[in-house]
Amino acid sequence: MTDQEKADKIVYKLMYPLDAFSQWMQIDIIKVSPGACEIKAEIRSDMLNGFNVCHGGVTFSLADSAFAFASNSRGVQALSIETSISHSRPVLSGDIITASARELNLSSRLAIYDVVLTNQNNESVAFFKGTVFRTGKQWEV
């Protein structure tokens, strides 16, 4: 099994089908590669807050799912330690948000990722950075 096949199996077969909240968000996995992942989802009216814009937790959740898929795709189970997000533009109902996670650093126990979120006009709406602890436990692929 190649690294790419392993990454695909972990994300498409072992993680996403069991990830109830990512399914609630109806995320669409665009692509996966070892250490990276791109997903998208449409913002629905049940994802809005009292300002009638997308709840910050939903934008964060999209980034967090891309981050989880990217960091686990290497084959070792990885748990989020610390994450942050900066919002740059309001997200509205009907927007199609893409979250693209990229590996900044990989070591045996820790790894760092950033995730850029963009809307359907290719405008950035948020910037996320996160660190995982790599438990050492292998995904059984």
Added chain:
Amino acid sequence: MTDQEKADKIVYKLMYPLDAFSQWMQIDIIKVSPGACEIKAEIRSDMLNGFNVCHGGVTFSLADSAFAFASNSRGVQALSIETSISHSRPVLSGDIITASARELNLSSRLAIYDVVLTNQNNESVAFFKGTVFRTGKQWEV
């Protein structure tokens, strides 16, 4: 109208009833005061991720709602600029999570909050910190 009455009206009447995603989380507002807010919610099976623990985005969202209520309760509309969360303990289905937001600093344009998340055993599960931009626009109470 006292500051307390204003805080109550903003959160209970103007924000929460229009906040579809907070309602999806079925959050229960325990108390509000100017600059502070405590909420709780039960973690349901549709909030879990592929590890069968609560999706990090849901824990974040609870903190983010408490943060939004606390920062808007002063009477000026406040938008999240930057937030971060550190996870300290897994959150499981059936856990009752309390998010308690506290104002660390308030100035005319910016304010800083932290939110501690605890479970039903009073164990901390996550620590959140956030900064808002205060737009200057008043809530019409």
Added chain:
Amino acid sequence: MTDQEKADKIVYKLMYPLDAFSQWMQIDIIKVSPGACEIKAEIRSDMLNGFNVCHGGVTFSLADSAFAFASNSRGVQALSIETSISHSRPVLSGDIITASARELNLSSRLAIYDVVLTNQNNESVAFFKGTVFRTGKQWEV
């Protein structure tokens, strides 16, 4: 040796005397206990930036030293993974800044701290949060 004696020995004998940059800042260690540390320093003219206020890196460094002392005082060598700081008030030359680090969470591999920075008027000037990786290597006390 008690936990308190161990914490004192690590910070006062093994860390601070070898910490050249903390010495450049002329930090004064007020107190240490297992998982906590309070230090202070006076802001000098060579710590200022082009706005004639304290460089943000110096305020951060005070917090980071308190964080390092607190997290190592337990007896296990701890390395900073991720830290953040929010500034709430300008720091001026001649200000006496106290950095007080507190343990929010301790587990076998990871621990979380916050550090509050206050000036001589007991006004908060910055809020810091940090996570360490506990290497497993013991301090030889």
Added chain:
Amino acid sequence: MTDQEKADKIVYKLMYPLDAFSQWMQIDIIKVSPGACEIKAEIRSDMLNGFNVCHGGVTFSLADSAFAFASNSRGVQALSIETSISHSRPVLSGDIITASARELNLSSRLAIYDVVLTNQNNESVAFFKGTVFRTGKQWEV
């Protein structure tokens, strides 16, 4: 005066010569453009901590200076609100660290930057993200 000339004047003439702490770090400004800045410095023995590696506050300070130069180079005075840094590799005495700041987002009141820090072997040593509040006050160029 072009935007590039303005950026150069702000950083080289108005900020750096008055920035005592950046001078203590002996930073070398490699290039400036509107919204971006690259600087470097050599790590000296007086920048180390008790582990005999570069104090995290010094690495942060290099990033923070690049961030301050980049965010002010647009012509409007900008103050740091919130910053975070993730360390990926130890920095040693004698290392030459480059900090490269890039603008992720610019709006009238707020702007977001990231800064990547690399050593002389082009290995990344830390990842920084920061947000500024743009005060509206112009630099007098």
